[in-house]
Amino acid sequence: MLEITSLQARVEGKAILKGIDLTVRPGEVHAIMGPNGSGKSTLAGVLAGREEYEVTGGAVRYLAQDLLELAPEERARAGLLLAFQYPVEIPGVSNVYFLKAALNALRKHRGEGELDAVEFLALVRGQLKTVQMDESFLRRSVNEGFSGGEKKRNEILQMALLEPRLAILDETDSGLDIDALKIVADGVNGLRSPERSFLVITHYQRLLDYIVPDFVHVLMNGRIVRSGGRELALELEEKGYGWLEAEVTVGA
Amino acid sequence: MPRESATPAAIEKSAFVPDFEPFIAARPGEAAAVLASRRTAMERFVQLGVPHRRLENWRHTDLSPLTKNRFTLAAEPTAIDPVQLVPYSLSGARELVFVDGFFSAELSNPGKAQPGLLLGSYAECLPEDALRWAVAPETAEALEALNGAYWQDGAFVDLAADARVEAPIHLLFIATGADLPLAQFVRNRITAGPGSRATIIETYASLGAGVHFTCPVGTVDVGANADLDHYRLGQENAAAFHLATSRVRLGRDARFKSLAFVAGGGLVRHDLLAELAGPSSEATLHGLYLAGGTRHIDHHLWVRHSAPHAASRQIYKGILAGRARAVFNGNVFVASEAAKTDAKQTNRNLLLSDAALVHSNPQLEIYAGDVRCTHGSTVGQLDEEALFYLRSRGLDEAQAKNLLTRAFASDLFEDIRPAALRDRLETLLYTWLSFEAGIAGTAP
Numbered sequence A: 001m002l003e004i005t006s007l008q009a010r011v012e013g014k015a016i017l018k019g020i021d022l023t024v025r026p027g028e029v030h031a032i033m034g035p036n037g038s039g040k041s042t043l044a045g046v047l048a049g050r051e052e053y054e055v056t057g058g059a060v061r062y063l064a065q066d067l068l069e070l071a072p073e074e075r076a077r078a079g080l081l082l083a084f085q086y087p088v089e090i091p092g093v094s095n096v097y098f099l100k101a102a103l104n105a106l107r108k109h110r111g112e113g114e115l116d117a118v119e120f121l122a123l124v125r126g127q128l129k130t131v132q133m134d135e136s137f138l139r140r141s142v143n144e145g146f147s148g149g150e151k152k153r154n155e156i157l158q159m160a161l162l163e164p165r166l167a168i169l170d171e172t173d174s175g176l177d178i179d180a181l182k183i184v185a186d187g188v189n190g191l192r193s194p195e196r197s198f199l200v201i202t203h204y205q206r207l208l209d210y211i212v213p214d215f216v217h218v219l220m221n222g223r224i225v226r227s228g229g230r231e232l233a234l235e236l237e238e239k240g241y242g243w244l245e246a247e248v249t250v251g252a
Numbered sequence B: 001m002p003r004e005s006a007t008p009a010a011i012e013k014s015a016f017v018p019d020f021e022p023f024i025a026a027r028p029g030e031a032a033a034v035l036a037s038r039r040t041a042m043e044r045f046v047q048l049g050v051p052h053r054r055l056e057n058w059r060h061t062d063l064s065p066l067t068k069n070r071f072t073l074a075a076e077p078t079a080i081d082p083v084q085l086v087p088y089s090l091s092g093a094r095e096l097v098f099v100d101g102f103f104s105a106e107l108s109n110p111g112k113a114q115p116g117l118l119l120g121s122y123a124e125c126l127p128e129d130a131l132r133w134a135v136a137p138e139t140a141e142a143l144e145a146l147n148g149a150y151w152q153d154g155a156f157v158d159l160a161a162d163a164r165v166e167a168p169i170h171l172l173f174i175a176t177g178a179d180l181p182l183a184q185f186v187r188n189r190i191t192a193g194p195g196s197r198a199t200i201i202e203t204y205a206s207l208g209a210g211v212h213f214t215c216p217v218g219t220v221d222v223g224a225n226a227d228l229d230h231y232r233l234g235q236e237n238a239a240a241f242h243l244a245t246s247r248v249r250l251g252r253d254a255r256f257k258s259l260a261f262v263a264g265g266g267l268v269r270h271d272l273l274a275e276l277a278g279p280s281s282e283a284t285l286h287g288l289y290l291a292g293g294t295r296h297i298d299h300h301l302w303v304r305h306s307a308p309h310a311a312s313r314q315i316y317k318g319i320l321a322g323r324a325r326a327v328f329n330g331n332v333f334v335a336s337e338a339a340k341t342d343a344k345q346t347n348r349n350l351l352l353s354d355a356a357l358v359h360s361n362p363q364l365e366i367y368a369g370d371v372r373c374t375h376g377s378t379v380g381q382l383d384e385e386a387l388f389y390l391r392s393r394g395l396d397e398a399q400a401k402n403l404l405t406r407a408f409a410s411d412l413f414e415d416i417r418p419a420a421l422r423d424r425l426e427t428l429l430y431t432w433l434s435f436e437a438g439i440a441g442t443a444p
């Protein structure tokens, strides 16, 4: 599904990703953990096609395509979805219009008919229930004035609607209360299937109690310094990142 | 003076002047008083000449392309096929149609007579009104004077006290825009008597792509407690000169709400002078200008608070593409007797191209104490983060830009009352973005 090989990227002349190798097969859930500023969001951004990141080396294959060649919208249409760490507020664009435009852009690409307003409303109403969002969120401007948790649920709503092949969740659990965390986890688990993969960026082992990952990776200073099963997350919870840092320095 | 040998300054001075005597000679039936007022106006215009860039208020707008043309007045109403009006006419409205400056009774549909409503051709309703200037001819601006000399016709709308007109009144000014450059000097007078209420829409459009010159002067009197919604829609062709002056006066507790929507014209200038003359009056002046290619759009607003407790709200927004130019000059003057004035002025501009340029200059002049006045102006581009967010959800770049641009203007659409008009303006914006600004989107 996704194959990242020695990926390097920089922002404003500063090297952030310094050689990432990661392979995600269909149906797998990979968790990425790591200290602040280690490059997790940068990796997510490079995969989603953010232009301010300059890829300086390496390759990314996604579903037999060169991912880095594709425009952000082409990646989305190919089934990649990034749930933003900081979802963007868009005053003046109603959420319902935005969601419908997004879904129809994908449906058009897949050769399915576009949904009209009535069909779309019927569909989105059902999805709203699963993320426990009120219908009033449809009429409001995209993310404008949403609380932190509401923004994250809106991201999960988009994931549920757009049914991506590969979903990258960048700290979707941060700032959520325990009920909202379960809603997010249920949203992900409800979509888990043998064809669908997830890359879950998180700081908290707690999320991984709900979304059980197949693999856990630790990203530090632009490199994956350790990979393991879910028990690695528990170990990090207990010991922090310090011990890995020591190991890396020794190993380097 | 022969044009060829004149200095540039003299050309500015002499433009439009030599045509005056022949014009007068061709109007033998006109009342002496009207002819006299035309002469007074011409004298004023000769004094001032065509505005030039050395004048502070014309620094950014160059009218020399105007004076390079030789315009004539249509001798008689140009016959047009009513089918050509379909894109501009507004269903459900009381409609007056003017073609190249002439009122056309055949094309108009003023609707059922209503007590308290006078609606018709300015020239027919009240020719002696030409003597009643909104300003004394001696203090008129150059373009007002030019219009005062040459005016042919326009709309006359008079609402008696407490008259309520439900259907919008649509004044449709059509320029045929054929090969021969025509000028039309439109003179509109709108009077809303005390306690009256109406919605008035002015549309300026051209049928052909030829050069033409539209020079409207409008006077709007909003009486005590009257409530007037006014929309002004410009969709003339890219070769058109449109130089307009509107003077609005609000009485006690009067309410005036306007939207200037400019989606056309090659060189456009609109001076809107609004005086809040009555205590507790309220003026809401909105504007949205769209300029692509090499179009030039200039708005000068002069808001004068001369009575206490009055409120004015200006929000003008511009969207620019290509190598377009826009000028916004907002002037709020608060006289010493206008205590408790509440004035707010905002000008926001969105540049869709690096080559587009805006001159924005909001100004406050305050002589009263205890007032609340704010102003602000911005010039910016589309939010890159929002753009990426939309693209990351599958919208292509043009579609995302189209959507964000419409969002930029969306608050100005919320207040548009006649649904048919709101739909039309939304479509106009969408079409402009798709075809003139090159960002095709998904229909609203």
Ligand SMILES: Nc1ncnc2c1ncn2[C@@H]1O[C@H](COP(=O)(O)OP(=O)(O)OP(=O)(O)O)[C@@H](O)[C@H]1O
Residues within 6 Å of the ligand: A011, A012, A016, A034, A035, A036, A037, A038, A039, A040, A041, A042, A043, A052, A085
């Ligand atoms: N647009 C940018 N301009 C300048 N520096 C940037 C930019 N984006 C990221 N960086 C820098 O790159 C580094 C990695 O940032 P990134 O957001 O990827 O970290 P992260 O692992 O997601 O951190 P966190 O856990 O705090 O979200 C940081 O030092 C950050 O300041």
Ligand SMILES: [Mg+2]
Residues within 6 Å of the ligand: A040, A041, A042, A085, A170, A171
């Ligand atoms: Mg991050």
